Amino acid sequence: MVRTKDILELLNTIAPFDIAEDWDNSGLQAGNLNWEVKKIIIGLDVSMSLMNAAKQNNCDLVLTHHPLMLRAEKFIDFNKMPGSAIEIAARHGISIVSVHTNLDKANDGLNDYFAKKIGIKKTKGFLIENSSSMPANELIGMGRIGYLNSPSVLKQLVLQVKENLNLTHLRVTGDMDLPVTSVAICTGSGGSLLDDFLESGADVYITGDMKYHEARRVEEYSKALIDVGHFGSEHMVVDLLFDKLSRVVQKAGYNIQIKRFKKEKDPFTIV
Structure with missing residues (x-):
């Protein structure tokens, strides 16, 4: 059985977590290191649209570039981010993992x-x-x-x-x-x-x-x-992570489905 911690070990071979910036929050954002992983969905940001897609597609792990949280939260409100994402993760057994500045630098x-x-x-x-x-x-x-x-x-x-x-x-x-x-x-x-x-x-x-x-x-x-733009320079990270994770998953002999979330758009509109 493949667990969240096994996926983190694979990601560490792609982008070692020890090279992340000190202010960064790469790694497990929410979830359980021992939860089983059969299906992964990859996105740029931890958003409600991505979390809902993970839930609808029965994914066990959400992998993003940008972390769910960059600073400590004083309390978790399930009615707004990041609490709303954490609630979905907890209720549906979905781990959230991010590879941020370690992937930038690797x-x-x-x-x-x-x-x-x-x-x-x-x-x-x-x-x-x-x-x-x-x-x-x-x-x-x-x-x-x-x-x-x-x-x-x-x-x-x-x-x-x-x-x-x-x-x-x-x-x-x-x-x-x-x-x-x-x-x-x-x-x-x-x-x-x-x-x-x-x-x-x-x-x-x-x-x-x-x-x-x-x-x-x-x-x-x-x-x-x-x-x-920030989005313009990083949205291709979904394809990068898909390609690199697919290779190491196959090499490890894991039977895991990997899906790309392609509905993200630049939050800025030029009018």
């Missing part, structure tokens, strides 16, 4: 997947780290810096990113004729790595959730910024 994790998606090659890390649970030759750290297949200009890169990520819009800072060779990326909210980008040799920073004054700083350095 070798061949979300940042590497995002880089390949938008055509960035030969990546190296912004903030390279070491982990006892990962081989010394594997890249671990927040963000990546890489190179385009051939030199370009900002306008062409913007169009390439929009097409590759299937985005209808994004925000850009910088001269559209700026020559571009090297690109820095950080999935999710990349403001914390802005200084690292500005001090790097990269021409363009592709990330999400950038603020006005951060964009002004990019201008001051005569560099460029492409803000694809």
Whole structure:
């Protein structure tokens, strides 16, 4: 019988939990390590729509990128999140597990997947780290810096990113004729790595959730910024986790069904 703790062990081989940021809450969010797991559903966020889908599809485990909780709750109210998700988990025996910054930082994790998606090659890390649970030759750290297949200009890169990520819009800072060779990326909210980008040799920073004054700083350095949004940089995590978890589940010989939740949308609408 496969249990929640067995799935956590498999996820630890994909994205070691010990490399997660100290402020993060990766791992078991709610549930029971000994509950049996026969069916898993994967999403970006722990939402009521995802929890209801898990219930309707008789799933035993919900796997997400973003944690259910990032800070301690003073009380749990079943009428609102995160309590409403916890109530469904408790009533229907559904464990909730998240792999957040550990997946962002891991070798061949979300940042590497995002880089390949938008055509960035030969990546190296912004903030390279070491982990006892990962081989010394594997890249671990927040963000990546890489190179385009051939030199370009900002306008062409913007169009390439929009097409590759299937985005209808994004925000850009910088001269559209700026020559571009090297690109820095950080999935999710990349403001914390802005200084690292500005001090790097990269021409363009592709990330999400950038603020006005951060964009002004990019201008001051005569560099460029492409803000694809938080959702735009991370929604592909569902496919990444599906592929990687399917492989390790098969290798372990577990008979588990894995389902992707594809009904999530960007919470922002441009009008």
